[in-house]
Amino acid sequence: MAFPQTSLPITRALVERKYDEPTAVQLAVLEENAVGRDMVVSAQTGSGKTVAYGLAIAPTLMGELMQFDYESDPQALIVAPTRELALQVERELAWLYQYTGARIIACVGGMDPSRERRRLDQGAHIVVGTPGRLRDHLERGALKIGDLKAVVLDEADEMLDLGFREDLEFILEATPKERRTLMFSATMPKSIAMMAKKYQRDALRIEAKGSERAHADIEYRAMRVAPNEVEHAVVNVLRLIEAPSAIVFCNTREHVRHLHATLSERGFAVVNLSGELSQSERNSALQALRDGRARVCVATDVAARGIDLPNLTLVIHADLPNDAETLQHRSGRTGRAGRKGVSVLLVPLSRRRKADMMLQTARVTPAWTGVPQADEIRKLDQQRMLQDPIITQAASEEELDLAKNVLAMKTPEEIAAALVRIYRARLPAAEDVFDPGPARNEFREPAPSRRERDRGDTGPRNFTWFKLDIGRKDNADPKWLLPMICRRGKVTKPDIGSIKITDSETRFEISNEAAERFAAAMLIAEPDDPAISLLDPSAPVPRSDIPRPKKVYEGKKEFSAKKPYEGKKSFGDKKPYEAKKKFEGGGGSYEDRPPHAAGDKPKFDRGPKDGFKKDFKPKFGGEAKREYKPKFDGEPKREYKPRVEAEPAREFTPRLESDAPKYPVARPKFKKTPAAANVGGDVPFFKSKKSAWKGKK
Numbered sequence: 198m199a200f201p202q203t204s205l206p207i208t209r210a211l212v213e214r215k216y217d218e219p220t221a222v223q224l225a226v227l228e229e230n231a232v233g234r235d236m237v238v239s240a241q242t243g244s245g246k247t248v249a250y251g252l253a254i255a256p257t258l259m260g261e262l263m264q265f266d267y268e269s270d271p272q273a274l275i276v277a278p279t280r281e282l283a284l285q286v287e288r289e290l291a292w293l294y295q296y297t298g299a300r301i302i303a304c305v306g307g308m309d310p311s312r313e314r315r316r317l318d319q320g321a322h323i324v325v326g327t328p329g330r331l332r333d334h335l336e337r338g339a340l341k342i343g344d345l346k347a348v349v350l351d352e353a354d355e356m357l358d359l360g361f362r363e364d365l366e367f368i369l370e371a372t373p374k375e376r377r378t379l380m381f382s383a384t385m386p387k388s389i390a391m392m393a394k395k396y397q398r399d400a401l402r403i404e405a406k407g408s409e410r411a412h413a414d415i416e417y418r419a420m421r422v423a424p425n426e427v428e429h430a431v432v433n434v435l436r437l438i439e440a441p442s443a444i445v446f447c448n449t450r451e452h453v454r455h456l457h458a459t460l461s462e463r464g465f466a467v468v469n470l471s472g473e474l475s476q477s478e479r480n481s482a483l484q485a486l487r488d489g490r491a492r493v494c495v496a497t498d499v500a501a502r503g504i505d506l507p508n509l510t511l512v513i514h515a516d517l518p519n520d521a522e523t524l525q526h527r528s529g530r531t532g533r534a535g536r537k538g539v540s541v542l543l544v545p546l547s548r549r550r551k552a553d554m555m556l557q558t559a560r561v562t563p564a565w566t567g568v569p570q571a572d573e574i575r576k577l578d579q580q581r582m583l584q585d586p587i588i589t590q591a592a593s594e595e596e597l598d599l600a601k602n603v604l605a606m607k608t609p610e611e612i613a614a615a616l617v618r619i620y621r622a623r624l625p626a627a628e629d630v631f632d633p634g635p636a637r638n639e640f641r642e643p644a645p646s647r648r649e650r651d652r653g654d655t656g657p658r659n660f661t662w663f664k665l666d667i668g669r670k671d672n673a674d675p676k677w678l679l680p681m682i683c684r685r686g687k688v689t690k691p692d693i694g695s696i697k698i699t700d701s702e703t704r705f706e707i708s709n710e711a712a713e714r715f716a717a718a719m720l721i722a723e724p725d726d727p728a729i730s731l732l733d734p735s736a737p738v739p740r741s742d743i744p745r746p747k748k749v750y751e752g753k754k755e756f757s758a759k760k761p762y763e764g765k766k767s768f769g770d771k772k773p774y775e776a777k778k779k780f781e782g783g784g785g786s787y788e789d790r791p792p793h794a795a796g797d798k799p800k801f802d803r804g805p806k807d808g809f810k811k812d813f814k815p816k817f818g819g820e821a822k823r824e825y826k827p828k829f830d831g832e833p834k835r836e837y838k839p840r841v842e843a844e845p846a847r848e849f850t851p852r853l854e855s856d857a858p859k860y861p862v863a864r865p866k867f868k869k870t871p872a873a874a875n876v877g878g879d880v881p882f883f884k885s886k887k888s889a890w891k892g893k894k
Contacts (some may be wrong), residue, residue: 203227206263206296207255213290220245222405226253233257235378235397239385240405240864243527246351246381247289250275254347255294257377258322264298265322270344275325276368278355278396280305280476281483286351287325296347299323304330304340307476314339328356328364330759335371347377354382355502362388383529384522392735414532416539417563419552420661422630424545425688428459429628430568431515434541435465436627437569437577442486445495446527448516464625470496505533512540517548521559541725543568546689571627583621630717631687660694660706662732665716678703686715686725704732707743765849 203211222240225231226249230791236253240246258272259265275290277283287303294301304313304326310333317324319338324331324340335341348369350356356365369378381390385404393400420702422430431445445460447453450471457469468482468491486506494500501523509531518524529588531538542563544552556563568620582588603612665682675696675815682693682705692715694706707715719729 202756203252204259204263204297206254207252207293209296210293217247220405222246222403223249225403226250231401231403233377235393235400236403237380237385237389237393237397237400238403238405239382240539241383243285244405247286248293250349250351250379250381251290251293253379254349254377257347259297265300267298267320269320269322270341271317271321271324272344272888273323273347274331274342274345274350274368275323275349275351276328276356276365277325277351278327278359278361279499279502280327280350281308281479281500282502283325283327284480285505290323292802294323304334305476306330307479310334317341327838328361328368330366332364335368342372345372345376347379348372350378350380350382351380352502353380353392354384354386357386365392376397383526414537415528417528417542417561417765418539419544419556419563419565420543420568421549421565422543422545422548422568424684424886426630427515427543427545427570428456428630429542429630431456431513432460432463432625432628433569433571433630434513434543435460435511436574436625438541440539440540441489441492441508442506443493443511444500444509444527445493445496445508445513446501446518446531447497448519450497452516453495453497460493460495462688464623465493466491467495469491470494470500472497472499474847494510498523498527501530504530506530510536510538512538512893514540514542517542517544518555519554521555521630524555524559524561546683562673569627569631571629574627578621578624582617585620594719631714638751659709661709661712662704663688663707664730664732665703665705666701666728667703668699668702673703674696678705679887682729685722685729686711686718688715741864 213654219227222238222244226236226238231253233256236248239497240249251650254273275283275286282304283303287301288301289609290301299322300320302313302316302321302322304317304324306327306329308330310330313330314334314337317334326334331340335342350365356362377402380389380393380397380400410813420430420434435443435445447456451471453469453471457467460467468485470479470482474482482491482494483504483506486494486509489508512528514524514527518527527542528538531540542552542556553762563605607615652695665678667678675698678696679693681691686707688707688711692708692711696706697704716731722728
């Protein structure tokens, strides 16, 4: 299928690049209903999205013209999440628009901003950059977007995940309202849909076909590996699959540095790529991979998005990805544009369940195998040596004359052995690794529980006893013994049976299927590791499959005679309840008690108006009780005059001069309120008098 009709300069570039058949996303953006419209496009990595939006914005930028103007303000703005992706987009658009006279500039962090400003002042048609650097140029006035016609957000979901939402909104708010907005992303979360609804007009939703079957050109392999042999496994995988270029992904910068040093020491041509490197160092590392000067790149997830290396055919996950989406983006560095690739996951024994769940979420079914062994790699090296161009290539006359002289001095066997040594000297040595073996739920039924084994429900025992020189006096505990046994013996938890801890040693069972592998692993031990050895068959073994004998009772248990129950419990000399309680001070029952009399527990139901103080506390003991009488007992109560309150200022009507009396009147001193000042009169402002009883003691 050929490309739809495009401008002649772009068609010429596609033909020279041998783009004969367009991808699904490229066909979708060139349909008639998509011309000139805003779009939200979701397609898998490696599906040609960069060329797709380069073709989509070409009619908007050029119209019917064949060439761009020489000097112009930016007409298209492309925003990418990472520096590497922005620089790669610049290279892709450079060959796509090479015959249109377009001037394309990249503005990314880590580069000289003054140099970028000078290039922007000279004029640019398409600007590609990261959100932070583009916003900086906008705020400084170096980037002029008055004539902008199109904005493209590449990997929009990744930019939102990295915290660029504020920068993106600032850029979109500053651009003209009549622009086209195109959003491209591998996934389409809710945040992308909300941004599209806010900043796009009647956007066309495009989901490229084939997204349900992600990375059909990628072969997934999952390899079981011991936790302390991940680096050896990486070496053997690189030696087994001799790819022109390979990427090894790690989760931390520390692991990147360590693995980079390990592979470099083994003789691999390796570079590293992480966020701690400067932009020039990162560019040099990627360029070394493109030129073939380096074969392996050890990187963090900074290289998991958008990076396209033509000869990359192998991806190794030294650390498991955090989620299925990261797995897809990492693996998407290979198997691009119809090329085949291999993605290898190194799965430690303790991470098997997480790997299964992640692969199930990503809808990937890998082939489970063990780590390649050194013998397997040596046999493969023999086959490769026979197919090496050094042997298959025809020899020149000078080389034949030299070969005759060598044959006169050495036998053919000696010459062949020297050739083998020369060939192997340029190859990194393979590592001897242990294969933990398949998990129990991979090829066989689950192991019976320990309780079933103890009851003898599983038939004959298929376990071998081992001894560990650590006992109860050394604080031996299964919580830390079990992981240590698994780590040292390269076994899993189902391979371990009963564990018996005594004062001086610990005895444990290993299944017969893993016993030989466990015994071989015990020969390699660190100086500080506790000694593990096979238990002597003549030693008394705590057989856990023999059930305990049941306790036989000779007769019923005899109980001691209880004290017979004679009757109701007597209350002794306790005085029976006769009548109502008499009060010493009150002199009668509670109902006859005077309100102000002092008893042993007075009731405070009087207030200050009756003469009682607020802080009244009766005193008991040997002191004489006091009688409290009202303060105003026998005295006439004072009559309190009602308070005088002034009317609100808004209801005051000023007196007319004609109504004023002819004789002077003694007026009280009034306080002028702000409300009275507005109407031009004086309004009385009375203060309430103090109550007559306030302050009385």
